[in-house]
Amino acid sequence: MYWEALxxxxxxxxxxxxxxxxxGEDIGVAGGTxxxxxxxxxxxxxARVIDTPISENGYTGLGIGASFLGVRPIIEIxxxxxxxxxxxxxxxxxxxxxYMSGGQLExxxxxxxxxxxxxxxxxxxxxxMEKVFxxxxxxxxxxxxxPRQAYGMLKSAVRCNDPVFINEHELxxxxxxxxxxxxxxxxxxxxxxxxxxRDVTLFGYNISVHWCLQAAGELxxxxxxxxxxxxxxxxxxxxxxxxxxxxxxxxxxxIVEEAEPAVGVGSEVMAIINEECFFELDAAPVRVxxxxxxxxxxxxxxKAALPNPQDVVAAVRKMFGV
Amino acid sequence: xKDADKKRLLREMLFARRFExxxxxxxxERNIGxxxxxxxxxxxxxxxxxxxxxxxxxxxxxxxxxxxxAIKSGSDPKEVMAELFARETGVSKGxxxxxxxxxxxxxxxxxxxxxxxxxxxxxxxxxxxxxxxxDEICICFLGDAANNQGTFHESLNMAKLWNLPVxxxxxxxxxxxxxxxxxxxxxLDQYKxxxxxxxxxxxxxxxxxxxxxxxxTKAIRHVRSxxxxxxxxxxxYRYRGHSMSDSNAYRAKKEERMxxxxxxxxxxxxxxxxxxxxxxxxxKEMDTEVLDEIEGEVxxxxxxxxxxxxxxxxxxxxxxxxxWVRGGVAS
Numbered sequence: 001m002y003w004e005a006l007x008x009x010x011x012x013x014x015x016x017x018x019x020x021x022x023x024g025e026d027i028g029v030a031g032g033t034x035x036x037x038x039x040x041x042x043x044x045x046x047a048r049v050i051d052t053p054i055s056e057n058g059y060t061g062l063g064i065g066a067s068f069l070g071v072r073p074i075i076e077i078x079x080x081x082x083x084x085x086x087x088x089x090x091x092x093x094x095x096x097x098x099y100m101s102g103g104q105l106e107x108x109x110x111x112x113x114x115x116x117x118x119x120x121x122x123x124x125x126x127x128x129m130e131k132v133f134x135x136x137x138x139x140x141x142x143x144x145x146x147p148r149q150a151y152g153m154l155k156s157a158v159r160c161n162d163p164v165f166i167n168e169h170e171l172x173x174x175x176x177x178x179x180x181x182x183x184x185x186x187x188x189x190x191x192x193x194x195x196x197x198r199d200v201t202l203f204g205y206n207i208s209v210h211w212c213l214q215a216a217g218e219l220x221x222x223x224x225x226x227x228x229x230x231x232x233x234x235x236x237x238x239x240x241x242x243x244x245x246x247x248x249x250x251x252x253x254x255i256v257e258e259a260e261p262a263v264g265v266g267s268e269v270m271a272i273i274n275e276e277c278f279f280e281l282d283a284a285p286v287r288v289x290x291x292x293x294x295x296x297x298x299x300x301x302x303k304a305a306l307p308n309p310q311d312v313v314a315a316v317r318k319m320f321g322v
Numbered sequence: 323x324k325d326a327d328k329k330r331l332l333r334e335m336l337f338a339r340r341f342e343x344x345x346x347x348x349x350x351e352r353n354i355g356x357x358x359x360x361x362x363x364x365x366x367x368x369x370x371x372x373x374x375x376x377x378x379x380x381x382x383x384x385x386x387x388x389x390x391x392a393i394k395s396g397s398d399p400k401e402v403m404a405e406l407f408a409r410e411t412g413v414s415k416g417x418x419x420x421x422x423x424x425x426x427x428x429x430x431x432x433x434x435x436x437x438x439x440x441x442x443x444x445x446x447x448x449x450x451x452x453x454x455x456x457d458e459i460c461i462c463f464l465g466d467a468a469n470n471q472g473t474f475h476e477s478l479n480m481a482k483l484w485n486l487p488v489x490x491x492x493x494x495x496x497x498x499x500x501x502x503x504x505x506x507x508x509x510l511d512q513y514k515x516x517x518x519x520x521x522x523x524x525x526x527x528x529x530x531x532x533x534x535x536x537x538x539t540k541a542i543r544h545v546r547s548x549x550x551x552x553x554x555x556x557x558x559y560r561y562r563g564h565s566m567s568d569s570n571a572y573r574a575k576k577e578e579r580m581x582x583x584x585x586x587x588x589x590x591x592x593x594x595x596x597x598x599x600x601x602x603x604x605x606k607e608m609d610t611e612v613l614d615e616i617e618g619e620v621x622x623x624x625x626x627x628x629x630x631x632x633x634x635x636x637x638x639x640x641x642x643x644x645x646w647v648r649g650g651v652a653s
Contacts, residue, residue: 018453019453021453047452047453050484052480053476053479053480053483055472055476055479055480057442057472057473057476058441058442058445058472058473058476058477058479058480059442059476059480060442061439061441061442061443061445061446061473061477062442062443062445062446062449062477062480063446064442064443064446065383065442065443065444065445065446065447065448065449065450066446066447066449066450066453067446067450068431068443068446068447068450069447069450069451069453069454070450070454071446071449071450071453088436088439089439089442089443092434092435092436092439093434093439093443097432098638098639098640098641099417099638099639100414100417100418100419100422100424100432101414101417101418101422101424101426101432102412102413102414102415102416102417102418102424102638103415103637103638104414104424104425104426105424105426105431105432106641137639138639138640140640140647152649156646156647156649157646159646160641160644160646160647161641161644161646162640162641162644162647185646185649186649187647187648187649188646188647188649189647189648
């Protein structure tokens, strides 16, 4: 399962390098809200698997400062909504310190956090913040859509010398999937064609990859449309070449994002399509996004605010006029 | 402190004073851009504390008022001035500027421009020291107004909780930009505020470099011996505005006169003269020598240095050719 893949990556990296530490709220004795660090406190001790106070900006800054001396902190922020409080240290220090020191310092921290909406968690526990992180120079952003990526990306991120934000999802920790038995490092740049197709490209990332796959199945079965699904597992930098190649094959694009539409993955991918392959297009690209509202508590309202696979099917059918 | 050390310190402090005054002129001449925060009046704080530390061994981190701390940590004043002149030869290769002086080879870990930002970074550096097992400490200099940020409380809590080797030095200059401390802060004595975290602390006259040295020696001994964090408050005053864009109209002339009567450079000078260790003539010669060095070497180096190559504007954003970005590289 996804959480087990994360746990294994933590365990292997802690074993590999004594300078790797894990920090966050309830990640030690309690094993982590999503079990990603379960058992590791006992195995590696409280100096390396650190239960922090509820001080997001403080402990994130502490991890960044430690990274200046060669410590490799994996910082878990329990919910991405709390990461707003750590933005000062993430943006003002981690992302900028290499540049403003003329390359003398670097902040090789990994910050993992679940974003996305779960079930009726309300406005302040349903943020989708990937759009905010991906807009900042000096920060890498990846978002694993399956256990293999979750495992391999965390391992690469720990060893990479840049600060890496890993955008996970509250609903995905129990997702099943294959993870290689041998040690595996997933790229932090690029994209992956997870379903080849000739008629339209559906761009997804994290949970929306699965909505795209579901929609592609339905489009093939009921409408004779063969959709290609591209997993944008790296959000910063985005894979310009991968986006161009796929759209150059299919000539149509739909971007599916769980977040509100403004200034997001969809608008950024559209801009890249315009810049890279505008004349390959047979139709104007379309995005399927959440409504521009704080996420409501009421189940019906919450559902109405969020996109789903049927919305993706509807967008493609409209594009093809079928 | 030995007489020779006092005389050396006097020269170093005088150099820092003249360096900062020359920065002011260079700013007016438009050789320095952006924001410029100057240190005159507060010299005894940095010099007294760092005289008691092991510079180049201990880590130092501070805010945007950082030139003098870097120089006392071992930075070449020429490279600091070149940074202010935005040159490739500057300590931060012209990418940082006045507020972002970094000189990691001397363990000067940077100047940061968000008030209170270095509090947790210093605790983190101390965590790194603790993991490496060395006897270094981290010294974090910040102003009194930084103590009203959440990072102050969050960092003190963690530093005590994890017994981190960090010395927080509060340079209390009584103003947060243009707002006097009693109008922004419920508790005026900053050293009292850390008692809530069970961290030992002291308050000292920040204008008398010998008293600062003594208080810092005690503080550093505490931290280096493994007893955890310490907080040292130094009462001081800055002569100029918060930055060059500050009209400095909010302070009473009487108050300014009172503090200029307690000038850290003059106080040390007069003490040495009174003790018969220095003559006024020697002091004046020292001053001339300092001014010549600043003009003939420091300013000259900065002026003659090249600017960064515009083709390199995207360098230093991310690590170059990091193999882990591509993944699949087995250990």
